[in-house]
Amino acid sequence: MTDVRGAQLDALVDRLSSGSDPIEFDGLRAAATEDGYALSTPEGDEHDTLSESELRAAAGDDDVAPYVTNWYYWEEVVGRRGRHRRAFLRHAEAANEHSVPERYAALEDGMHTEWGEVVVTATLGDDGERRYEIRHADDRDADPETLDRYDDPLDARELATYDDRGRYRPLKTAPSLVSGWVFEDLDGRDAVETLDVLYPASVANWNLEREGELDVTHWRETAERQTGIYDVVDELPREAVEWVSEACCVDSQCLKRREWQYEDGDDLAADGGAGAFPCREPCSLVVAAARKWTKLEEEGTHTYEFELTPSEKEQIEAIIDAVADGRVDEIREADVYEGANRYRTRYLRAKRFDDEGNLSGTPTHRDAE
Ligand code: SF4
Numbered sequence: 001m002t003d004v005r006g007a008q009l010d011a012l013v014d015r016l017s018s019g020s021d022p023i024e025f026d027g028l029r030a031a032a033t034e035d036g037y038a039l040s041t042p043e044g045d046e047h048d049t050l051s052e053s054e055l056r057a058a059a060g061d062d063d064v065a066p067y068v069t070n071w072y073y074w075e076e077v078v079g080r081r082g083r084h085r086r087a088f089l090r091h092a093e094a095a096n097e098h099s100v101p102e103r104y105a106a107l108e109d110g111m112h113t114e115w116g117e118v119v120v121t122a123t124l125g126d127d128g129e130r131r132y133e134i135r136h137a138d139d140r141d142a143d144p145e146t147l148d149r150y151d152d153p154l155d156a157r158e159l160a161t162y163d164d165r166g167r168y169r170p171l172k173t174a175p176s177l178v179s180g181w182v183f184e185d186l187d188g189r190d191a192v193e194t195l196d197v198l199y200p201a202s203v204a205n206w207n208l209e210r211e212g213e214l215d216v217t218h219w220r221e222t223a224e225r226q227t228g229i230y231d232v233v234d235e236l237p238r239e240a241v242e243w244v245s246e247a248c249c250v251d252s253q254c255l256k257r258r259e260w261q262y263e264d265g266d267d268l269a270a271d272g273g274a275g276a277f278p279c280r281e282p283c284s285l286v287v288a289a290a291r292k293w294t295k296l297e298e299e300g301t302h303t304y305e306f307e308l309t310p311s312e313k314e315q316i317e318a319i320i321d322a323v324a325d326g327r328v329d330e331i332r333e334a335d336v337y338e339g340a341n342r343y344r345t346r347y348l349r350a351k352r353f354d355d356e357g358n359l360s361g362t363p364t365h366r367d368a369e
Contacts, residue, residue, distance in 0.1 A: 004127040008072040009056045016055075025075060026100050028067035041067045042099065069128025070100045077129065078188055084207040085192040089130070092122040092191075104128075115276055116199050116255040117177045120191060132191035134198075136179035147182040153190050156183070156197035171285050173199055173255045173275075199255070202277040209259070209278050217281035220263040226287065233290045238262055240297050241290075246270040248286050249279070252325070306360040308352070315339035315348060 012030065015023065022031035027042040036049040043063045050058060059068045074095075078086050090096065092113045093103050103111075107124035110133075119140055121133045139147055150156070163169055163176040183194050192203055208214040219241050223234035236244070245268050249258040256279035258272035272279075282290075308316070318339025322328050331338045338344065354361040 004129075005060070005069075008069060008076075008127065009059055011072060011076050012059060012068060013052055013055065023071060025071045026067065026095070028071050028100075039064065043101070066100050066104050066128065070104075073128050073130060082189075082192075084204040085188065087207040087210065088192055088195075088203045089122075089132075089188045092120055092132070093130070115195055116173065116202070117175055118195070118198060120195070130188060132186045132188065133182060133184050134186065134191060134194050135182040136177060138179040139182065142182075144182050144184060147180055150181060150183045151185065151190075153183070153186075153193035153197055156194050160198050171254060171283065173202075173279075174253065175251075175255055199277065202256075205280055206277040214259065214278060214280055216259050216261075218260045218263045219268075219282055222260070222282045222287065223290075230287055230291050232294045233287060236290055236294045237297060240293055242268055242270050244286060244290050244293060245272075247324075248289065249273060251275065254279070302366075304362050306362055308360065312348060312352065315344060319345060 012023075016030055016032040016037060019032075022038075023029065029038070029040045031038045033048070036051060037055040038048040039050065039055060039058050040046045041064055045058070045061065045064050047054070047058045058064060074086075074090075078089060080086065093107060093111050095103065098106070104124060107122060107130070110121045110123045113120045113122070114137060117137055118134055119137050121135075123131050123133070125131045135142070135147065159178055159181055160172055161169060162178070164178045169176055177198065183191075186194065195203055205214060220234070223236065226233050241262055245258060248254060249256075250271055251273040254273065255275045256273065256277060257275040258268075258270075259278045260281050261267045316339075322331060322338070322340035328340060331340050331342070333342055335341050336344055352360050356363075358364065
């Protein structure tokens with residue numbers, strides 16, 4: 001018997017002898033009675049009037065041991081403090097849906113949970129201990145030897161800071177997390193801490209939502225409490241808030257699922273996304289962008305006249321689409337059939353801009369005519 005296994009049995013005996021409530025956990029039932037110890041599992045193992053040594057022997061039986069090691073892991077190792085962490089780790093092995101033997105069999109192969117752009121894999125270590133691995137979903141099948149290997153959750157900070165072109169990521173939940181790394185052999189605490197560095201507060205908000213306790217702050221309330229330079233965002237028209245959420249909060253831009261609305265009882269029509277974890281209030285990036293849009297929305301419209309061929313109009317629309325969808329870098333120089341192709345765009349500029357940069361020679365402001 002390993003030292004860990006001996007310590008687990010000591011903990012079981014101590015727990016039952018302490019006079020606290022009987023154990024009823026994931027199918028394991030154990031109690032100290034006047035006639036000795038009782039122990040049973042759903043597999044049909046049923047013992048009572050056991051002496052301490054008989055209890056230790058019964059708890060070590062092949063059928064019973066997984067239930068005991070499982071109890072020890074969840075109650076003594078993970079414990080009840082850190083309820084969000086515990087809930088996530090239980091979720092990572094579908095603990096509320098499957099029996100202990102089913103989970104132990106699945107954990108041997110590894111149980112996978114997608115979280116934003118990463119995959120968390122739970123496996124079974126020695127004596128029922130769980131171990132966790134986190135890597136980018138793009139590296140799902142990669143040999144760990146080919147990845148940069150980490151074991152300190154704080155190392156995730158650097159990974160989350162820049163995208164694969166070295167650009168700062170102001171929104172940690174943008175789908176631009178670099179790949180090529182793996183956090184191996186983590187315990188439950190470090191696994192959840194790593195996720196929290198990659199996607200701050202995602203585990204807590206996910207669990208609060210499951211438990212019906214997510215405190216959502218809608219747009220109006222967020223906008224009205226802004227001060228200083230952001231004070232103006234509460235002047236943004238309602239329809240513009242739709243455009244803000246459509247611009248920033250869809251899955252292609254942010255992996256959180258937007259749960260905030262315009263205000264309580266007034267939902268936005270824009271798609272909130274299908275992310276695993278919720279967004280409970282407009283983030284600082286959205287508020288900062290909304291400040292700019294509030295200023296821009298103060299402008300009235302003008303009617304302009306431009307000389308364009310039908311293809312040139314469509315090309316301008318294609319350029320806007322390509323920029324909005326972040327596809328500009330994918331358009332090859334040779335692909336002149338793409339409206340947002342660089343040479344096509346340069347040609348349009350050469351043809352349609354005047355020396356001041358006005359499209360079709362039309363000034364932006366009337367007084368410039
Ligand atoms: S406000 Fe929108 S962009 Fe910001 S974190 Fe929430 S869902 Fe993402």
